[in-house]
Amino acid sequence: MAVDTETVRQMARLARLTVEEDRLEQVAQQMSEILDFMGEINAFKAEDTEPDWQQPSTARRADVVEDFTPLDRSEDTNKTQENFVRVPPIKGAH
């Protein structure tokens, strides 16, 4: 599976990453090699199946909201103020 630089640029955009212009060729080359290797999977016949997830014998918990305090939230405190996430001010507004 050959991957061109335009496709790499497109995938990077979707993944919210930048690939520097001077590295595009190299990344496209590497992705092509990796996808060729991954393509070995197509040599193998597999049943046509629906998407799968592991099916352990799990229990369903009751759908009840439990109390939590801001301390239990996982955001970093240097990024929060009271119950809000802090972001930089909007630039170029005036």
Next chain:
Amino acid sequence: MEAAIIAAAVRTGNRKAIDVISGSLERAQAAQDLGIFTQLQAKSALAAARLLDQKIARGEQGGRLAGVPIAVKDNIAERGQAMTAGSNMLFGHVAARTATALKRLQAEGAIVIGRTNMDAFGMGSSGENSAYGPTKNPLNTAHVPGGSSSGSAAAVAADIVPLALGSDTGGSVRQPASFCGLVGLKPTYGRISRSGLLAFASSLDQIGPLTKTVRDAAIVTSIMAGYDKSDPTSLVDLMQPFTPKAKPNLEGCRIGMPRQCWDTNGNNAVNNTVRAAISKLEALGAIVVSLEIPSLTVAIPTYYLLTSAEAASNLSRFDGIRFGWRAEADDLLQSYVATRSKGFGPEVQRRILLGTFALAEGWSDALYRKADAMRITMRAEMDQALEAVDILAMPTAPTPAFKLGAKTANPIDMYRSDIYTTPPSLTGHPAISVPAGTVDGLPVGLQLVGKRGDEAAVLRFGMAVTGR
């Protein structure tokens, strides 16, 4: 050094927890050039030890792991402690809660002395993909300790702690166990709660212990095991009890050697050493049979497609807004992109791109959907094979620990190190790596894979090999 023996001494008052923990911290300090820890927690560890000693002096129960120093992989949360998963992306992140598995160990008296180095976000087989620099193998410092639980394996191999927690998505506990001469267990998917484990590929991730003995692995796993309401994929079924026996009677037991794992493509010296370890099981009465599991030949592409797709999705939450490090920019989109491009290391970015390909319109049928179908086929084949035999046996890794830098230039070569460990992760079966012997002076592991839910069997056969 064995956790159970330390705990027994502390519990009965024969040893003070404070002495055990101080000793462990001193050894960690002395081994600093191995790159094992991302942080040591001397203050909290010593405080916990003093509290435990007072508790025991008052005649209260110390717990099954009383005073046992443990090291925790840097992707398993402990409240109030930094958690970076070996990546610059999470620089400055402090965990808000403690992982269920760790909480259960702490409730039995285990004391965390530090957090261990790892391939960033669990992506790597050598410990070299870390923002903190590589970990060295304590048995030979020119070699890697394996990965991604590199620091956890090295901490036990260097005798700093008797027990370390790792996480295993495609071999990240078992392969470093093999490279460092340790016991490493990946339980059945769902056996141990993933709550508080930083998600890499959620449908494969499992926490697992690295220990010197199978006995310790059994104790620790049984403590961590069990349903947890904060992980809806955790199993309700109880783990089967395991009675440690150095020489169990294995008359009538059948061991399956999948031909796909014993082809001459493998390293012959590794195969011979691992085969010799299996003969110990034959000496106890077990019968060895060869069998076929055809889908194993495409385990690596299947694994890398599915895990990269899940990782691309899981890691989308790291945009600099809520956790860790943030690159400031003129607008939010630029800030996301700058944060992610500078925060994630090269291997993580490679996998995110690969995962994005695998899920992209026009590609996903040939990549993600195909890999998912392969996984279902593989699980059916493994279940079928395990109806005919009690356990599957193969090398844990195709080579002993390779040299630092040997595979960093070639990702596909690195991915191939996971050839034998990825199948049980894909299918959810429990698997253990136990020391089988050495090749060129470096340890190699025997991997034993059991029926889903049957940790007791892998522990029983594992202990029959190691005797402890």
